Amino acid sequence: MGRLIVVSNRVATPTETKGSAGGLAVGVFGALKDAGGVWFGWSGDVVSETVANAGPQLVEEDPVTFATVGLTRKDYDQYYRGFSNATLWPVFHYRNDLARYERDEYAGYRRVNAWLAHKLKKLIEPDDNIWIHDYHLIPFAEALRSEGVKNRIGFFLHIPFPSPQVLQTIPPHEELVRSLCCYDLLGFQTRNDQQAFHDYIAREAHGKVVESGENKEHGEIEAYGRKLRTGVYRIGVFPDEIAEQAARYESRQHVLDLKQSLEGRKLIMSVDRLDYSKGLVERFHAFEQLLEQAPDWRGNVTLVQIAPPTRSDVASYKAIREELEREAGRINGRFSGLDYTPIRYLSQQYDRWKLMSLFRESQIGFVTPLHDGMNLVAKEYVAAQNPNDPGVLVLSIFAGAAAELSGALFVNPHDSAGMAEALQTALGMPLDERKARYHTNMEALRRNDLGVWRDTFLSDLASVPQPT
Template identity: 65%
Template sequence: MSRLVIVSNRVAAITEGKPLAGGLAVGVYDALKEKGGIWFGWSGDIVDALPAAPDSRQEGKVTFCTVGLTRRDYDQYYRGFSNATLWPTFHYRDDLSRFERKEYAGYRRVNAWLAETLKPLLQPDDLIWVHDYHLLPFGEACRAAGLRNRIGFFLHIPFPSAQVLMTVPPHQELVKAMCAYDLVGFQTEPDRTAFTDYLVRNAGGQIDADGLVHAHGQTLRTGVYPIGIYPDEILAQAEMQANRRHILNLKQGLQNRKLIMSVDRLDYSKGMLERFRAFERLLEMAPNHQGHVSFIQVAPPSRSDVQNYQTIRRQLETEAGHINGRFSDLAWTPLRYINKRYERHVLMSLFRASQVGFVTPLRDGMNLVAKEYVAAQPPEDPGVLVLSCFAGAAQELQGALIVNPYDIDGMAEALNQALAMPREARQERYQNMMRSLRENNLSQWRDRFLHDLRADAARTPYLLSAATTLP
């Protein structure tokens, strides 16, 4: 039986017996534990010189292989092209994107080095599963290094339309590199369509009746694999935490007020500024909620060394101060904006204690917070999910109130509807969404992708030539 080799930008810090955070960590670690394999990627450490070989440690059947990055590689590959060019562009914020040739060269260089570093660890029949935008050209780098293993790639974030993608100057090279994979997976059908449309319209590609894609002399498959969660585990976790001190203290502080809850990594793609303004509009248009509803936004900082993230943090602090200064009284603070990281079980219990989940990214590949909010709800008295139409999860969670995050009045109206929704209507919406979450859980996502990657594919061999040499 072939081993599974996971390649991701960061390798999750996993200790047997301790809870995992994040869908990627939970989903792929389960598969690795069952069959055995390797998880390879960056350790998160900045080092003086690139290591000759990765550090390795064993947990059961899983080998964790990690490497450090030099400061130059971190600045160019990670902080530069990955997060200052690809991340904003793929989230349709090309106005925030910047491109520097040296950063792109660093991005390609690190991908090539990672492929060469992984090569000695592999066996001929290993199945390689590569994750996310940091590693778009990794498959091509593996082929250039002589690897003939089956290699699949899954993009966790959106794939932009051609006109947006073309704002990244080396867009043709990037998409050509992605064609070196045997299987390219996306969160939603619109993401896959954007990719295949680009190939057909801009690269002379063809799509067969059976879905095979031919482009740049390669044949590959594409697929849609919406990442899921384990809803019943989250429900049990939220129930277990329901009477812990932090929840009892929260309920005592709310004094029977209704609670709107949001949790996001601090990022301009999450739509938090628009969300704050929608909450302010709610208090204006429905003054009966003043003093009777509180909004908690948890937003742990991330990428604090990137200028755009410093800017959004200042904007949110200013907006939160404005709202609280305008509406607070001695007994009520309408908005609690918290830049702090909480353990996952604490967040699930906070979701359970709230009446509205407010999840309104401007663009998101999937957004597992939306799914976790639904799963954490008490079945007998569930809350209501207000969800952006630009989150991948909106295609599955039809029981949510779907909003346009650019429509401040529309979001305020949805909040008002959610706060007033009768229990029977809430229960029906909740049950419909839980059925979907159970049918498309995390195991389904993982197993469907790996099944398709293992399946025979009529693809042409990847021929090494001068054209495949990496810059």
């Protein structure tokens, strides 16, 4: 049996894989340890052309080789900051109004994918299975095929896949879908995402789609002269590990400081990357409506929003940060007292173990993206709860996790009044109902944990006939 080659835009460091990394890093590193292999991708560094062309930097952590390359400033601007995050990210999250398309950025995106594929080819052995991750690397299999690589290649999309009408707002949409058809297996987070891809194949590419399996979550595609498979693979967490971690750290000083500062007030916790897809401004407005409509909660409930900045050199991200700071200040100005601040907005990074222990102390997890592939924060919040006194998850219907976590209170993030009502319901929910909802959600988390996601995808990839 061959090794596993994992390719992602960023490669977790060996240190990160030992406990501080998120779902993708934990999941794929576990598979790499089992099978042996290579984790290949961008180091995160912007370097000179001489350094970029010197070849991958290799770090051996037996049986895994971490292989990274730097990007030049031009490649970073065009491939990463440009087409990946100024075109694909907003369109795939149904924010066409924030997207831009530049031909030179698209050319750079394809050029970097081809360059990365060429670098990786030297590390591939004939029996290796190759697993590519996310929207940055859509053309990667096509580039490898051009290099003569015959190995099985799978692709997993961590973000939503848009409907055909939305995807068509990207001028080279057909080229992108043709590139996706160079994979042997395509994995999506939800049935809706898979269906959107199937719709494009049937309506726009005039291909053939055969759906099978439970809820038609497995498909066979014939398009652009190739046959491939698709499937729904819901990324998860290891809930019992999170529960143990949250309990272990609940007596640490940062938790004790928070509890003391709350002075008995209820706590609503929200944790997101600073991104317009997360519905952060809408969330603040919903909390404001709660304080307007239920004045008894003024002074008795606090929203802690942790939103570390990302992609700070992209204009739309600067705008969302400025708007959040402005709205937090305005709402606090309306409802603050000498000893009370309604919204604590923290634009900084926290260690994962700290977040899990903070989740455990809160009465509500407020997770309301406008559109999300899965949203592991929702799953982490549930897993971190105290089974004897669990909090309530208030969850957007547009998060992929909504299909699994039926014990949540579901909201439409475009309805501020509805979200405020859900918060009020959650704050007053009796213990028996909170426990029932918690156990329902935990059953779902254990049924489809991170290992199931990883092992099912790789098993399906290994069952694909070897390309010729």
